[in-house]
Amino acid sequence: MLTAALAVLLFAQAADQPPPEEVFEKRIAPIFKSPNPSSCVQCHLAGVDLKNYIRPSSKETFLSLRDQGLIDLDNPGKSRILALIDMGKADKGAAMIHQKNRAAEIDAFTSWIKACCANGELRSAPKLKVEELAKPPRPVEVIRHARKDQLLESFTNSVWAMRFRCMSCHIEGSAENKKLVGENGERVSWFKAAGPEATLKYLMESKLIDTKEPEKSLLLRKPLNEVKHGGGVKFQLGDEGYKAYRKFVEDYAKIVNDKYEKAADLPPKQTMQAFGTDIWLKIGNTPAPWGDKLVQVKVFAWDATKKTWEAEPIASTDRKVWGQGKLFQHTLTLFAAPGSARAKAWKAKPELPNGKYLVRAYLDDGKLAKDWTAELGAGDFAGEAEVTSAWPAGYGKMTTVDGGKVKKP
Numbered sequence: 001m002l003t004a005a006l007a008v009l010l011f012a013q014a015a016d017q018p019p020p021e022e023v024f025e026k027r028i029a030p031i032f033k034s035p036n037p038s039s040c041v042q043c044h045l046a047g048v049d050l051k052n053y054i055r056p057s058s059k060e061t062f063l064s065l066r067d068q069g070l071i072d073l074d075n076p077g078k079s080r081i082l083a084l085i086d087m088g089k090a091d092k093g094a095a096m097i098h099q100k101n102r103a104a105e106i107d108a109f110t111s112w113i114k115a116c117c118a119n120g121e122l123r124s125a126p127k128l129k130v131e132e133l134a135k136p137p138r139p140v141e142v143i144r145h146a147r148k149d150q151l152l153e154s155f156t157n158s159v160w161a162m163r164f165r166c167m168s169c170h171i172e173g174s175a176e177n178k179k180l181v182g183e184n185g186e187r188v189s190w191f192k193a194a195g196p197e198a199t200l201k202y203l204m205e206s207k208l209i210d211t212k213e214p215e216k217s218l219l220l221r222k223p224l225n226e227v228k229h230g231g232g233v234k235f236q237l238g239d240e241g242y243k244a245y246r247k248f249v250e251d252y253a254k255i256v257n258d259k260y261e262k263a264a265d266l267p268p269k270q271t272m273q274a275f276g277t278d279i280w281l282k283i284g285n286t287p288a289p290w291g292d293k294l295v296q297v298k299v300f301a302w303d304a305t306k307k308t309w310e311a312e313p314i315a316s317t318d319r320k321v322w323g324q325g326k327l328f329q330h331t332l333t334l335f336a337a338p339g340s341a342r343a344k345a346w347k348a349k350p351e352l353p354n355g356k357y358l359v360r361a362y363l364d365d366g367k368l369a370k371d372w373t374a375e376l377g378a379g380d381f382a383g384e385a386e387v388t389s390a391w392p393a394g395y396g397k398m399t400t401v402d403g404g405k406v407k408k409p
């Protein structure tokens with residue numbers, strides 16, 4: 001009696017649903033066969049696509065999703081695979097572009113999953129073998145790294161943090177920019193006034209990044225003046241600006257070309273958050289051996305509790321010394337541990353408190369030109385000096401150190 005009743009119930013359910021195979025062929029298979037990426041690309045640049053979860057047949061696809069916990073058999077509309085597809089809804093802006101695509105995917109999957117869940121035979125079919133499961137080819141670490149919001153974070157910490165080296169000419173709407181746009185066209189305004197997200201979006205759609213040969217990107221070669229640059233030489237090979245841009249461009253190229261296979265291939269996590277500023281440090285009367293060489297300066301804050309200098313630099317900058325004028329001057333980049341009180345405060349406004357600081361100088365004897373990844377360290381130390389400053393921002397308000405006082409202790 002009971003089994004007969006159940007059979008009637010199941011039959012009744014199945015009767016008002018088209019068979020799963022039919023829904024699959026009509027609605028899911030076209031997604032699988034389409035050369036176009038799915039709505040996942042709104043947020044995932046690589047590593048995962050809806051296609052990864054689809055197998056050639058309705059049955060295998062259903063069992064594969066079921067066995068991975070992506071189907072809710074009793075509540076098909078609450079299945080996790082639907083939630084994954086629907087993720088993009090919360091995200092305004094970009095969401096609109098993918099809206100049609102996503103709605104079609106949701107609709108197709110919902111109908112098909114409902115049809116499958118109404119089929120007793122499918123529900124209770126034996127489990128697939130692990131190697132038969134259809135899932136993204138990349139591990140979660142790689143999927144996470146290839147998300148657009150993660151890319152934006154690394155962009156904010158690199159290219160955006162170094163913007164003060166370029167912005168006077170390249171940010172939309174500044175007086176200098178307006179003049180240069182008049183002479184060279186809108187392309188000069190590649191730093192967007194709306195902020196890092198808009199700037200990243202522009203760069204991703206521009207020809208300034210070469211994802212096939214990242215080191216040949218105009219974004220690197222123009223400021224090196226390897227390709228004639230209206231702004232002249234703005235990068236030395238291996239300086240802080242070049243390193244930040246180059247690492248970003250290399251990483252971006254690897255992401256979009258799906259070159260990261262396992263977690264160990266990913267670049268190391270940045271340990272410090274970087275904040276660009278218009279705070280200038282000037283060293284006048286620079287020692288003769290510094291002439292026309294790249295000098296890096298690290299700034300250490302005084303730790304009043306421990307009565308010693310902090311172990312990690314709170315700021316740094318670097319530039320080629322103008323030998324004839326015996327002059328070094330550039331804008332500071334500030335550093336804070338992610339999540340620290342400093343990092344939180346600097347998100348609103350990066351600034352250094354009035355106080356006592358130690359300025360340490362490092363002289364590059366040509367090693368950076370040979371290897372842009374090299375770092376200046378103890379072996380390149382050229383001297384140090386104390387300075388007390390409130391570190392006002394602006395070209396006209398530089399904090400100045402006398403080069404004659406920069407000595408090895």
Ligand code: HEC
Nearest residue numbers: 039040042043048049050084085087088089091140143144
């Ligand atoms: C609006 C942005 C957005 C869209 C669209 C989106 N995702 Fe995600 N996805 C995220 C975010 C953010 C995370 C990490 C947070 C989380 O797990 O909720 C994530 C995590 C994931 C993970 C888990 C990896 C991990 O971090 O554990 C998978 C798998 C995944 N998404 C697959 C997909 C698939 C498949 C699609 C398309 C059908 C998709 N996503 C569409 C933003 C999105």
Ligand code: HEC
Nearest residue numbers: 165166169180184187208218219222223228229230231234
């Ligand atoms: C003093 C002004 C000035 C500064 C500072 C400057 N540039 Fe430029 N840059 C220009 C001018 C003018 C052009 C347009 C002429 C040309 O293409 O060289 C230009 C063009 C470019 C282009 C090509 C844009 C395009 O779409 O064709 C790139 C890339 C670029 N600069 C990168 C940089 C970077 C990176 C920095 C900072 C490290 C920088 N510039 C600093 C003046 C400047």
